Amino acid sequence: xxxxxxxxxxxxxxxxxxxxxxxxxxxxxxxxxxxxxxxxxxxxxxxxxxxxxxxxxxxxxxxxxxxxxxxxxxxxxxxxxxxxxxxxxxxxxxxxxxxxxxxxxxxxxxxxxxxxxxxxxxxxxxxxxxxxxxxxxxxxxxxxxxxxxxxxxxxxxxxxxxxxxxxxxxxxxxxxxxxxxxxxxxxxxxxxxxxxxxxxxxxxxxxxxxxxxxxxxxxxxx
Amino acid sequence: xxxxxxxxxxxxxxxxxxxxxxxxxxxxxxxxxxxxxxxxxxxxxxxxxxxxxxxxxxxxxxxxxxxxxxxxxxxxxxxxxxxxxxxxxxxxxxxxxxxxxxxxxxxxxxxxxxxxxxxxxxxxxxxxxxxxxxxxxxxxxxxxxxxxxxxxxxxxxxxxxxxxxxxxxxxxxxxxxxxxxxxxxxxxxxxxxxxxxxxxxxxxxxxxxxxxxxxxxxxxxx
Amino acid sequence: xxxxxxxxxxxxxxxxxxxxxxxxxxxxxxxxxxxxxxxxxxxxxxxxxxxxxxxxxxxxxxxxxxxxxxxxxxxxxxxxxxxxxxxxxxxxxxxxxxxxxxxxxxxxxxxxxxxxxxxxxxxxxxxxxxxxxxxxxxxxxxxxxxxxxxxxxxxxxxxxxxxxxxxxxxxxxxxxxxxxxxxxxxxxxxxxxxxxxxxxxxxxxxxxxxxxxxxxxxxxxx
Amino acid sequence: xxxxxxxxxxxxxxxxxxxxxxxxxxxxxxxxxxxxxxxxxxxxxxxxxxxxxxxxxxxxxxxxxxxxxxxxxxxxxxxxxxxxxxxxxxxxxxxxxxxxxxxxxxxxxxxxxxxxxxxxxxxxxxxxxxxxxxxxxxxxxxxxxxxxxxxxxxxxxxxxxxxxxxxxxxxxxxxxxxxxxxxxxxxxxxxxxxxxxxxxxxxxxxxxxxxxxxxxxxxxxx
Numbered sequence: 001x002x003x004x005x006x007x008x009x010x011x012x013x014x015x016x017x018x019x020x021x022x023x024x025x026x027x028x029x030x031x032x033x034x035x036x037x038x039x040x041x042x043x044x045x046x047x048x049x050x051x052x053x054x055x056x057x058x059x060x061x062x063x064x065x066x067x068x069x070x071x072x073x074x075x076x077x078x079x080x081x082x083x084x085x086x087x088x089x090x091x092x093x094x095x096x097x098x099x100x101x102x103x104x105x106x107x108x109x110x111x112x113x114x115x116x117x118x119x120x121x122x123x124x125x126x127x128x129x130x131x132x133x134x135x136x137x138x139x140x141x142x143x144x145x146x147x148x149x150x151x152x153x154x155x156x157x158x159x160x161x162x163x164x165x166x167x168x169x170x171x172x173x174x175x176x177x178x179x180x181x182x183x184x185x186x187x188x189x190x191x192x193x194x195x196x197x198x199x200x201x202x203x204x205x206x207x208x209x210x211x212x213x214x215x216x217x218x219x220x221x222x
Numbered sequence: 223x224x225x226x227x228x229x230x231x232x233x234x235x236x237x238x239x240x241x242x243x244x245x246x247x248x249x250x251x252x253x254x255x256x257x258x259x260x261x262x263x264x265x266x267x268x269x270x271x272x273x274x275x276x277x278x279x280x281x282x283x284x285x286x287x288x289x290x291x292x293x294x295x296x297x298x299x300x301x302x303x304x305x306x307x308x309x310x311x312x313x314x315x316x317x318x319x320x321x322x323x324x325x326x327x328x329x330x331x332x333x334x335x336x337x338x339x340x341x342x343x344x345x346x347x348x349x350x351x352x353x354x355x356x357x358x359x360x361x362x363x364x365x366x367x368x369x370x371x372x373x374x375x376x377x378x379x380x381x382x383x384x385x386x387x388x389x390x391x392x393x394x395x396x397x398x399x400x401x402x403x404x405x406x407x408x409x410x411x412x413x414x415x416x417x418x419x420x421x422x423x424x425x426x427x428x429x430x431x432x433x434x435x436x437x438x439x440x441x442x443x444x
Numbered sequence: 445x446x447x448x449x450x451x452x453x454x455x456x457x458x459x460x461x462x463x464x465x466x467x468x469x470x471x472x473x474x475x476x477x478x479x480x481x482x483x484x485x486x487x488x489x490x491x492x493x494x495x496x497x498x499x500x501x502x503x504x505x506x507x508x509x510x511x512x513x514x515x516x517x518x519x520x521x522x523x524x525x526x527x528x529x530x531x532x533x534x535x536x537x538x539x540x541x542x543x544x545x546x547x548x549x550x551x552x553x554x555x556x557x558x559x560x561x562x563x564x565x566x567x568x569x570x571x572x573x574x575x576x577x578x579x580x581x582x583x584x585x586x587x588x589x590x591x592x593x594x595x596x597x598x599x600x601x602x603x604x605x606x607x608x609x610x611x612x613x614x615x616x617x618x619x620x621x622x623x624x625x626x627x628x629x630x631x632x633x634x635x636x637x638x639x640x641x642x643x644x645x646x647x648x649x650x651x652x653x654x655x656x657x658x659x660x661x662x663x664x665x666x
Numbered sequence: 667x668x669x670x671x672x673x674x675x676x677x678x679x680x681x682x683x684x685x686x687x688x689x690x691x692x693x694x695x696x697x698x699x700x701x702x703x704x705x706x707x708x709x710x711x712x713x714x715x716x717x718x719x720x721x722x723x724x725x726x727x728x729x730x731x732x733x734x735x736x737x738x739x740x741x742x743x744x745x746x747x748x749x750x751x752x753x754x755x756x757x758x759x760x761x762x763x764x765x766x767x768x769x770x771x772x773x774x775x776x777x778x779x780x781x782x783x784x785x786x787x788x789x790x791x792x793x794x795x796x797x798x799x800x801x802x803x804x805x806x807x808x809x810x811x812x813x814x815x816x817x818x819x820x821x822x823x824x825x826x827x828x829x830x831x832x833x834x835x836x837x838x839x840x841x842x843x844x845x846x847x848x849x850x851x852x853x854x855x856x857x858x859x860x861x862x863x864x865x866x867x868x869x870x871x872x873x874x875x876x877x878x879x880x881x882x883x884x885x886x887x888x
Contacts, residue, residue: 026763061675078297087689122344232454549805
C-alpha cells in the first residue's frame with residue numbers, strides 16, 4: 001500500500017484560522033490572511049478543537065493518491081460520503097498484470113498461503129482467458145477476488161478527515177483501513193502538524209471506548 | 223436480483239406539491255396539506271419538472287431492500303453519496319451458503335460458464351476452509367469474487383433518484399446496475415406514478431446522447 | 445412559532461431496526477420487516493445508540509412544517525446541510541400582511557418594545573410603498589428586518605436530527621432555534637418515542653460541557 | 667461587494683486531469699502528476715466536460731473571501747449545501763459601524779433612496795440603543811434589515827462551482843447573487859482558465875432556456 005499527498009490547500013492551518021477569526025470579527029475578510037503568527041494560528045486551532053467548533057476545518061482539503069489497497073477495503077472507504085473519489089475502473093481497464101493484497105492472518109499460515117496464492121492466480125488466469133474469448137472486462141472481473149488491488153485519488157477536508165480517522169483508526173476497524181489512515185495521517189502531518197495530531201481514534205476524543213470488544217486502550221463504560 | 227420497496231414517505235407527490243406551493247405563498251404552512259386534488263398535485267409536479275425546480279422533490283424518500291446484486295455492482299452503487307445505505311457485512315457475517323451473480327455474456331458460453339462456476343465454487347470452498355482454520359471472516363473474504371451476492375437497504379429521495387436514474391438507466395451503464403434501477407423504477411412507480419415516470423436515462427432529459435459510443439436511442443451532438 | 449409533522453417514514457423505528465439487522469445477517473432482506481416485536485426493535489435501537497452505530501438511523505425521515513420563525517433563525521437553520529428545505533420566498537411573495545418575531549429581552553422592556561414595534565411597522569410601511577412604486581419584491585425586502593417571520597418545510601433524517609439537536613438544544617444556542625428544536629422533538633416523539641428521547645443537547649451525549657460559558661447542567665472539563 | 671480568492675488547490679486543472687487519467691489506467695497513481703503537458707491537461711478537461719464526466723472536478727477546491735453582500739443574499743448563498751461556509755456572526759459581533767447594500771432599483775429613485783437610507787439609519791440607531799440598554803447582540807439584530815452587509819469565507823469545489831454558476835449566473839437569479847458569482851468567476855479564471863470558462867448559466871449547457879420569463883439569450887422550448 002502506498003499513500004501520497006498529491007495536492008492540498010496551501011497553508012491549511014492559516015486558512016482555517018483566518019476563516020474562524022472572521023466569524024467573530026466586525027472587520028471585513030480582506031486582511032484576514034495577514035498578520036497571524038504560527039503561534040496564533042496554533043492556539044486558535046487548539047481553541048476551536050477544544051470547544052467543538054469544527055466547521056472552519058472544512059476550508060482545508062487534502063488530495064491523496066492511494067495505491068495497492070484491496071477492493072474489499074475500497075468498498076468500505078467510499079462509504080464515507082463527504083469526500084471525493086476517483087477510482088481505477090475494473091469496467092474499462094483490462095488488468096494484464098494483477099496485483100492483490102494478502103491479509104497477515106493468511107500470510108502467516110504457510111499452507112493456507114500457498115492455496116490462497118494458487119486460487120488468486122487461477123482467478124486471474126480465468127479472467128484473462130475470458131478477456132481473450134471476448135468477454136467484456138466489466139463481466140470478466142466478476143471472477144476477480146476482493147483481494148484485487150486498486151488505486152484511487154481521494155480528496156477530503158480536514159474536518160471529515162478527523163471524523164473518518166476517529167472511526168477508522170480504532171483498532172476494531174478492519175486492519176487494512178487502519179493502515180490506510182495511519183499513512184494518511186503521516187502524509188497530512190508533514191504539511192499540517194496540528195491537524196495531523198488530531199487524526200486519532202474516537203476513544204481519544206470521547207475518553208472511553210464504546211466498542212463491544214475493547215482493545216483495552218481506553219476504559220469501557222459500565 | 224430482488225428489489226422491494228419497504229418504506230416511503232406517505233403521499234409522496236402531495237408532500238412535494240405542498241412544499242413547492244409554500245415557497246410561493248404568503249400564507250403559513252399549516253394548511254398546505256389540505257385541499258389539493260390529485261390533478262392539481264400532478265400539474266404542479268409537471269411544472270416543477272419543466273422548469274427545473276427540483277429541490278421540493280427531496281421531501282419524499284424511498285427505502286428499498288435490494289437482494290442478490292453482485293458486490294461489483296454494490297461498490298458502484300454506494301458511490302452515489304446523497305443516499306443512505308446499510309449493507310450486509312462480509313466482515314462480520316460468515317457465509318456458509320454462497321450466492322453469486324453470473325453475467326449473461328458468461329452464461330451464454332457453455333464452456334466458460336462451467337469454468338466460471340467451478341472457479342466460484344473453488345473460491346467458496348477455500349473461504350470455508352479458511353474460516354474452519356480460524357481465519358477471521360473479514361480476511362477469508364479476500365478470496366471471494368466480485369460476483370458474490372450482497373443485500374442492502376437503500377434510502378434515496380426522489381430528486382436524487384431522478385439524478386441517479388439519469389446516469390444508471392443509460393444503456394452504456396453496467397448492465398446489472400441498469401437492471402437494478404429498472405426494478406427501482408417499477409417499485410417507485412407503484413406508489414408515485416409521476417415520479418416513477420421521471421426515472422429515465424439522461425438522454426431523455428437532454429434530448430441528445432453525450433456518450434462516446436451511443437446506443438442510438440437519441441442523436442449525438444456533432 | 446408553530447411546528448407540525450406533516451409526513452414521516454411509517455414505522456420509523458422498525459425500518460431502522462430492520463436495516464440494522466440486515467447488516468449482520470446472512471439472509472436476504474426480503475423478510476426483514478417481519479416478525480420483530482416492539483420490544484426487540486427498542487432494544488436493538490438502544491444497542492445501536494450505545495455503540496455509536498448511527499447510520500441505520502438515516503433510513504427514517506421526518507418532514508416538518510415550520511411557521512413563524514424569524515429569518516434571523518432560518519438563516520442559521522439552513523446551515524445544516526444534511527437536510528432538505530423549501531422556504532417561503534421573499535423574492536417572489538409580496539407580503540401585504542407582515543408577521544414578525546419579538547425577542548423576550550425586548551418584549552420585557554416596555555419602552556424598547558414600543559420603539560421596536562414602531563421600527564418594524566415603519567420598515568413594513570416603506571416596504572409596501574416601495575412595492576406600490578414598482579420596486580420588485582426582491583429589492584423592497586432589503587428594508588425588512590431579521591425579525592420578519594418565515595415559513596419552511598424541512599425534511600431531516602433521524603441521524604441528522606440527533607446531531608442537530610445535540611447542537612441546537614444546548615442552552616448556549618440562540619433561544620429561538622432552541623425553541624424550534626424543542627417543538628421538533630415533541631413532534632417526533634409522538635411517532636418515534638425512542639428517537640424522540642435521543643433528541644437532546646450534546647452534553648448529555650458527552651457527559652460534560654464544552655461551551656466557554658456553561659449553563660451548569662453538566663460539569664465542564666478542567 | 668468584494669470577492670477575493672484566498673486559497674485554492676495548486677495546479678487545479680492538473681490535479682483534475684491526473685485523477686481522471688487514473689480511472690482509465692492500469693498503472694498506479696504514483697506518477698500520475700508527472701509528464702502531462704498543459705495542452706494534454708486542457709484537452710482532457712475538455713473531453714470530461716463534453717462527456718459529462720464531472721466527478722474528477724471535485725478534486726480542486728477554491729476558497730473565497732466575500733465581503734459586503736447583503737444578508738438577503740447570504741441566506742440564499744448558504745442554501746448550496748455542497749460547500750463550506752464561515753460567516754461573520756450577528757450573534758456575537760456587535761456592529762458599531764454599519765454597512766449595507768442598496769439595490770439599484772431603489773438607488774435610482776432619489777426620493778425612495780432618501781427614505782431607504784433614513785430607515786436603515788433608524789434601524790441601526792435603535793440597534794445601538796438596544797445594545798447600550800443591555801440587550802444581547804443576538805436579539806438587538808432582530809431590527810437590522812436584510813440590507814445589512816455580511817462577510818463570509820466560502821470553499822467550493824470546481825464541480826459544484828460549475829453547478830452553482832449554472833443556476834446563479836442565469837439573469838433570472840437575484841441580481842446580487844449574479845454579481846457575486848460573476849466576481850467568483852473572474853477570480854477562478856485567473857488561476858484555472860478552463861474551469862473559469864465553464865462557469866456560465868445553465869442555458870449555455872442546455873442549449874435552451876427553461877425559465878418562465880426568458881431573458882432572451884437562448885431560445886425557449888415550445
